[in-house]
Amino acid sequence: MTRPLRTAAVFFVPVVAWACYLFLLLPSVIVFPISFGTGGEFEFPPRAFSLELYRQFFTDAAWWGAMTQSLMIALMTALATTVLGLPAAYALQRASLPGAGLINGFIMGPLLVPVIVLGLGLYLQFAPWNLLNRDVSLFLSHTMLAVPFMMISVGASLRHLDPTLENAALIMGASKPAIFFKVVLPQLKAGIAAGALFAFLISFDEVIVAYFVTGPETQTLxxxxxxxxxxxxxxxIAAASTLVTVFSILLAIGIMMLQRKEKQQ
Amino acid sequence: MNAQMKPPVAPSASSPLDKEPALAHLAEPSTPNAAASDAMIEVRGLSKLYNGVAALSDVTLSVGKGEFVTLLGPSGSGKSTLLNLISGMTTPTAGKILINGTDATTLPTNQRGLGMVFQNYALMPHMTVFQNIAFPLQVRKIGKDEIRQRVMDVLKLIQLEHVADRRPRELSGGQQQRISLARCIVYNPPLILMDEPLGALDKKLREGMQLEIKRLHADLGVTMLYVTHDQDEALTMSDRIVLMRGGKIEQQGTPEALYFKPQTVFSADFIGSSNLFPGKLSKDKGGLMLRCAAGAFDVPAADGAFVAGSAAVLLVRPENIMVETPADASGRQQIAATLKDTVVLGGIVRHFLETPAGEQIIAQELNQPNRARLMRGDAVKVSWRVDDGRLLPAERA
Amino acid sequence: MSSASDVSFLSPRSATLLVAPLGALLILFFAYPLILTVWQSFYEGGFTLRAYAELATSTLFYKVLRTTFVISFTATLVSLLIGYPVALHLSRQSPRKRTFYLMLVMLPFWTSILVKSFALTVLLGHSGIVNQALGFISGGTIQFPMVFNRFGAIVGMINYLLPFMILSILGSLLAQDGNLARAAEVMGAGPFRIFRKVTLPLSMPGVIAGIIINFTLSIGMYITPALLGGRQDMMIANLIDFYTRQTLDWPMASAISVVLLLISGALVTILGRVRGGAGVMGVA
Structure with a gap:
């Protein structure tokens, strides 16, 4: 191989990599400066610094209300995902149920089906039941979408959990519910928290299903x-995007920190 | 000693331990070791199949109150299965388990009132040492002040009061295992199961812990069922050893009995080191002789099971074999051998020899400053007292 | 000698009770809507193949199908060409540095696809920085229309898909035994030969999995083509939305969904074979 070619090849990998990191990051960070523009048209770089767009966001009930709606739905989704997912993940790990593989596959199903298909299906389901434009149908749909993430997160924590501890507690006379709450739960804290943040983020960012099943009163951000x-x-939009991105990044950092903590244990 | 060791906690009403042994009349005295009423554990005809393969088959065993019994055997011999059946973590395929006179065969684990010490300590990583030891007391709904008192008492007993507020992972393996022992004795279970509790510790620590467990056993008067694959541990600690093999009890008895009176080649081989001479018995001068590769040996008096024409194995322990024959050779069996190697293990000297027929013999003696030095390749005459030998039935292939 | 305990900690009965609420949720809000969709595609007051017959003769459907495959294929291919060197770069870092670079990949992965699509319309728009830069270099003569056309849709999709491709390939690069490459080096192989003979073949499972994951995600994409693509670049998902909301022809929307479901089902099955059963989102 000739020398210039070799040099080019040596630089090729890092240059592509850095260009790629920039390409991935740029869209997420560019919204910050745009959001501090003066309004009118989107401009980058903005000509003057202003909080005008944020003022508009927080004074317009349509925007501001959509955000509180999103936060509320995301919170309910995180709670429901935890309450439903945690016992199921524990049971699947600690019992030998017939067809456990199938059940696991079924629970992971929402990850594998295109969201647009689920959006249509839920729309077809809720329309005749008069459940479109309702908070309950939205957050249950989001719970369905988020459950696999909770199962993955808690499942990883459960695999690190030594079953001998539960047997030891059992021999010491503890009841099974007591063992779950005093022995298992405290050790799953990081995994549960990461799973709940996942669920919150999935719901908070979700567009397609929400677009199908919400109406004017239940519109999310x-x-x-x-x-x-x-x-x-x-x-x-720029101000809204910035707010959403700040939320997403905070949650993502939270998740990554919890996952690292989990690994270090 | 130990004023702080309180009488056993009255177990909760649902526990079997406070019931009178209602089924005592059913408990026929099935073993010579303990009468039924004195037995802490009674196991009768216990079997366990895993996918049709017997991990334990038809085991009957009794453990007396206050006894220290060791289940000894290689891995796969069924000792852990038996322990799991007694703890309730596994259900038997057939048979019965009585704990303290009550049928516990199908009783849930958490109602058996047992204590158990695990090889990996099984301490709760999210609790401090204090909280770990307090856990079984909290389960029993004991008052806060009493819990504090009792936890500190056992910590004093194991001399680890200073680590009460630390987490288990901040402690050494030996300390962790002592905490796990403390967590067990703090609620005074009448029976403590131990599953290779010293398996993860290094040799020095292990020996110290062996003595500590023995001391606790003597002080507390608790019944202990101890599982190990380490014969030295079993010999050091036990009142009685139950040697297991292939899901069955091979032989049980005191450490002495197992060492000096093994009933099978497996027992002889598993406990202590041994010279085994397989051969065939024949009649000679009114007595029996064993014809084997190394020659024809006089054998000790044996019971009627050994008759001329049957196959048998002669066991001679290395420490009974002398490399130099003493002047008075009467009552001794002598054979020629060549010295292959000599190993000095501090206070003990071990000689490796070979008979002309190629059989390996190990002889062992105490090291003395004026011991006669033999050279490799020296032709010697080894000998042993005929009565020190022991006839064993040949292994069925 | 871990204690072989055959009695599970939880009985099948209590385990069933613990799984049941989640099972009920998924049956009601996952399985039922899917079944309903299939049902709806065949049922209009009675069993009919009307929707499928109409699809089979619809030029719009074929056009959309072709567009979907072309865009998905292009986006997947470009993701692979960019993603492989990036994964290689990540695999050569010390674990500490890799954690940092991975953050750069993962953070955008977690930010809203809406935000990223919006930002790309600004960046690539006719007054966006890319066109401004081009104009500056060329003295105002060159301007590319980069959004609201196929180019924009593909760029947006690549932006979304790259992390999946990178993580998939990185997985199989990190699983490689570094001693192999070292052994090849000791035997005198140059870096390019090592790459061609050792690294590349061993990373193929990750590459194949990455391709399938990206393609599966691509054909179901909705937001990015809607926001960055042109009117001519409608993809399957947008067509489903079109039939649902514009023409209110639910059986047609359902039939298209069934087709999409079958295609992605086939891809996921292939992926399962490649990955030995792991899910699409092994990245999570």
Whole structure:
């Protein structure tokens, strides 16, 4: 191989890698400066610094209400995912159920089916039941979407959990519920917290199913943003995007820290 | 000693331990070791199949109150299965288990009132040492002040009061295992099961812990069922050893009995080191002789099971074999051998010899400053007292 | 000698009770909607193949199907070409540095696809920095239309898909025994020969899994083509939405969903074979 070619090849990998990191990061960070522009048109770099877009966001009930709606749905999703997912993950790990493999596959199913298909299916389901545009149908749909992440997260913690500890507690006379709450649960804390943050984030960012099953009263922030991007092109989108990104990054960092803590244990 | 060791806690009403042994009349005295009423554990005809393969087959065993019994055997011999059956972590395929006179065959583990010490300590990583030891007391709904008192008492007993607020992972393996012992004795279970508790410790620590467990056993008067594959541990600690093999009890008895009176080649081989001479018995001068590769040996008097024409194995322990024959050779069996190697293990000297027929013999003696030095390749005459030998039935292939 | 305990800690009865609530949720809000979709595609007051017959003759459907495959294939291919060197770069870092670089990959992975699509419309728009830079270099003569067309859709999809590709390939690169490459080096192989003969073949499972994952995700994509693509670049998911909301032809929407479901089902099955049964989102 000739020398220049070799040199080019040596630089090729890091250059592509750095270009790629930039390409991945840029869209997520560019919204910050845009959101501090003066309004009017999206501009980068902005010509002057202003909080105008944030003022509009927080004074417009349509935006501000969509955000509180999103936060509430995400919180309920995180709670429901934990309450439903945790016992199931524990049971699947600690019992030999016939067809456990199938059950596991079924629980992971929402990850494998295109979300648009689930969106349509839920729409077809809720429409005749008069459940469109209801909080309960939205957060249960989001719970369905988020459950696999809880199972993955708690499952990883459970695999690190030594079953001897539960047997030791059993021999010492503890009841099974007591063992779950005093021996198992405290050791799964990081995994549960990561799973709940996952669930929160999935719900908070979710557009497609929410777009299908929500209506004017239950519109979430991503749905509001989506329609604003498609039809209005309101500059407030930049402020909304920044807020969503800050949330996402905080949650993602939380998840990554919890996962690291888990690994170090 | 130990004023702090309180009488056993009255177990909760659901526990079997406070019931009178209602089924005592059913408990026929099945073993010579303990009458039924004195037995802490009675196991009758216990079997366990895993996918049709017997991990334990038809085992009957009795452990007396206050006894220290060791289940000894190689891995796969069924000792852990038996322990799991007694603890309730496994259910038997057939047979009965009585604990303290009550039928516990199908009783849930957490109602058996047992204590158990595990090889990996099984301390709760999210609790401090204090909380770990307090856990079984909290389960029993004991008052806060009493818990504090009793936890500190056992910590004093094992001399680890200073680590009460630390987490288990901050402690050494030996300390962790002592904490796990403390967690067990703090609620005074009448029976403590130990599953290779010293397996993860190094040799020095192990010997110290052996003595500590023995001391606790003597002080507390608790019944202990101890599982190990380490014969030295079994010999050091036990009142009685139950040697297991292939899911069955091979032989049980005191450490002495197992060492000096093994009933099978397996027992002889598993406990202590041994010279085994397989051969065939024949009649000679009114007595029996064993014809084997190394020659024809006089054999000790044996019971009627050994008759001329049957196959048998002669066991001679290395320490009974002398490399130099003493002047008075009467009552001794002598054979020629060549010295292959000599190993000095501090206070003990071990000689490796070979007979002209190629059989390996190990002889062992105490090391003395004026011991006669033999050279490798020296032709010697080894000998042993005929009565020190022991006839064993040949192994069925 | 771990204690072989055949009695599970939980009895099948209590385990069933613990799994039941989740099972009920998934039957009600996952299985039932899927069954309903299949049912709806065949049932319009009675059993009918009307929707499928219409699909089979619809030029729009074929056009959308072709567009979907072309866009998905292109986005997957470009993701692979970019993702492989990036994975290689990550695999050569010390664990500490790798954690940092992985953060760079993972953080955008967790930020909203809406935000990223929106940001790309600004970046690639006619007054966005890319076009401004091009204009500056060329003295105002060159301007590329980069959004609201196929190019924009593909760029947006690549931005979304890259982390999946990178993580999939990185997995199989890190699983390689470093001694192999070292042995090849000792035997005198140059870095390119080592790459071609050792590293590349051993990373193929990750590459194949990455391709299937990316392609599966691509064909179901909805947001990115809707926001960054042109009117001509409708993909299957957008067509489903079109039939659901614009023409209110639910049987058609359902039939298209069934087709999409079958395609991605086949891809997931192949992936299962490649991965030995692991899920699509092994990255989580």
């Amino acid at each position: 991503p749905v509001k943003m989506y329609s604003a991007m498609r039809w209005e092109l309101s500059p407030v």
